[in-house]
Amino acid sequence: MQNLVTAAILIIGDEILSGRTLDTNVQTIAKMLGERGIQVQEVRVVPDVIETIVDTVNALRKKFTYVFSTGGIGPTHDDKTAEAMAKAFGTKLERNAEAWRRLVVHYAGEENINAGRAKMADIPVGAALIDNPVSTAPGFILENVHVMAGVPKIMAAMLEGVLPKLQGGAVIHSRSVSADVPESVIAGGLAAIEAKYAGITVGSYPKFTPNQQPHTTIVVRGADEAAVEAAIREVGTLMQGAGAVPQY
Amino acid sequence: MQNLVTAAILIIGDEILSGRTLDTNVQTIAKMLGERGIQVQEVRVVPDVIETIVDTVNALRKKFTYVFSTGGIGPTHDDKTAEAMAKAFGTKLERNAEAWRRLVVHYAGEENINAGRAKMADIPVGAALIDNPVSTAPGFILENVHVMAGVPKIMAAMLEGVLPKLQGGAVIHSRSVSADVPESVIAGGLAAIEAKYAGITVGSYPKFTPNQQPHTTIVVRGADEAAVEAAIREVGTLMQGAGAVPQY
Structure with a gap:
């Protein structure tokens, strides 16, 4: 096929693997990408385990035009995606100035930013931010990997913002x-x-x-x-x- | 953890990757296995492409105690899972006598078994059958890989029959x-x-x-x-x- 643009989806979260939560992000992402002519060719669901995330994203990002991940970028101890993505790309987390500025506005002052909230401003060095119009804490892009939140409503808003910047393929x-x-x-x-x-x-x-x-x-x-x-x-x-x- | 029994789920089907269908089998399987103390540690969704299925099942079956696949064992041309599984295990499909017998009863005579229906009796050599109490055409087991239908109701009935035979682990x-x-x-x-x-x-x-x-x-x-x-x-x-x- 001419102009084939492909994608993989990486769902990160113990709650999907345990059956506690029914994933709906795969369907949402697949439909939104399909309308841009981007064909999802593989999905993987992995637990909140750094080494597993690192190995998986490194396998997928070489195989497909784009990778879209969901989950694990929140404020709690079980949110390990940012750290894993930094490791996968051989870089480190840094306190991102723009992300920090947005969180300070959102939480109405630095004094309201506890360690958990501050964690959401720790972004891999060199990443571009993905806007979060729902709850502020941004996602990010490293090369062809788009790292998004797991909450379906936030994920959809993030992807909506990213879509116009993606290379589209032949619409199916x-x-x-x-x-x-x-x-x-x-x-x-x-x-x-x-x-x-x-x-x-x-x-x-x-x-x-x-x-x-x-x-x-x-x-x-x-x-x-x-x-x-x-x-x-x-x-x-x-x-x-x-x-x-x-x-x- | 003591007595850790693990599983991977392999969802086979273009309709999940295109977003046309929302997968619910992952949640059903994860819950049913969880009750037996079997922890799902990875999920992959792949298209109806033989080489991709072969590579994926061969990767997963070495890594986990069990693999459970869904989809691609029906009567139509886009059902390629049985052929792929045979290839993954270095064996061939054969007309399984017991599967054939069941289909003849179900369709009320050999004369009603067209080529598509007959295909559902083509099972990899050496596989054990998984009963299908809903629509007869069986799934099958090759070593630690359980090959089930994609229709949720049939899948659940097949897994229900298989569960008592699985080695259970520590219940979480x-x-x-x-x-x-x-x-x-x-x-x-x-x-x-x-x-x-x-x-x-x-x-x-x-x-x-x-x-x-x-x-x-x-x-x-x-x-x-x-x-x-x-x-x-x-x-x-x-x-x-x-x-x-x-x-x-």
């Missing part, structure tokens, strides 16, 4: 069609449709309806909008041929 | 307490509590309430239930000291 068009049909009935036809159109992918996603009927959603994706449209219509025809009513 | 007890207080206010006290009790971890999870107030949930985890209980009470006292009302 996506069309879907669904019907009450088991995917196994139309499997052969789907493979034929994918083979017919160069550069498109045909994904098949089965589920059960609330009344336990098999239901399948087919998603056609590709950079060529006309090919995507033609292919999804063929899928609909295939579903009709199986006696189902396709819903686009 | 977890207690939480929440209050309308910014985590930065109690950060210092939290670090002191974690330092006081050996073998416990104190996680701090901030969010905003619907009326935009900062709210923090503290989760204490550890194998020693008495230490977990004592620590969570100290966190509650810390919150009260900050003028907040702790909710256990």
